[in-house]
Amino acid sequence: MNSPKKKYGDDWVAWFLVLLTAFFISLAGSIILASVNVWAASESKRTVTTQEIKESAENYLVSHLGWDPESMDIAVSYDGKDLILPEGELMLDFRMPNNSRRVGRIPLTVQVKVNDKFIKRLRMNATVAVIQDVIRTINSVQRKTI
Structure with missing residues (x-):
């Protein structure tokens, strides 16, 4: 089985970190937007x-x-x-x-x-x-x- 290092070189780690960072940013953004909607809806x-x-x-x-x-x-x-x-x-x-x-x-x-x-x-x-x-x-x- 081929390892990703042989096929893509050392760039695969950088791309993996970029994708992981983008995922966490989008997750944090969706949590923030959901909390804003709950805060606006909770107004009496x-x-x-x-x-x-x-x-x-x-x-x-x-x-x-x-x-x-x-x-x-x-x-x-x-x-x-x-x-x-x-x-x-x-x-x-x-x-x-x-x-x-x-x-x-x-x-x-x-x-x-x-x-x-x-x-x-x-x-x-x-x-x-x-x-x-x-x-x-x-x-x-x-x-x-x-």
Whole structure:
């Protein structure tokens, strides 16, 4: 059996060391990349459900509309999915159009921020119905007499 020294001379040792070094470098690189992926994936996340988003929108409308909360009937329609957000201080910044009508269909825009960093913008509709007592008189009554 021929030895590698006879066939290739003394160069085979150098080539073997080069190949062995390349193997260990690639092995170390793959270990480093795998640890970086695990580190990035281990960042804590939290889920904000659509129900929580709808409840926050209802609370915003109750506090910002000029009606009595017991007389309002609010239905928020949001067709989006649950949000997966990074851990931190969550802020939902609600916006309404600046029109004078505060009853009926009201479009809402929500900016989702975590630690004052913008993450996503959501759009939803709210339907607001207001119930008021009505007095019906038999005889005509002038204004501002009741």
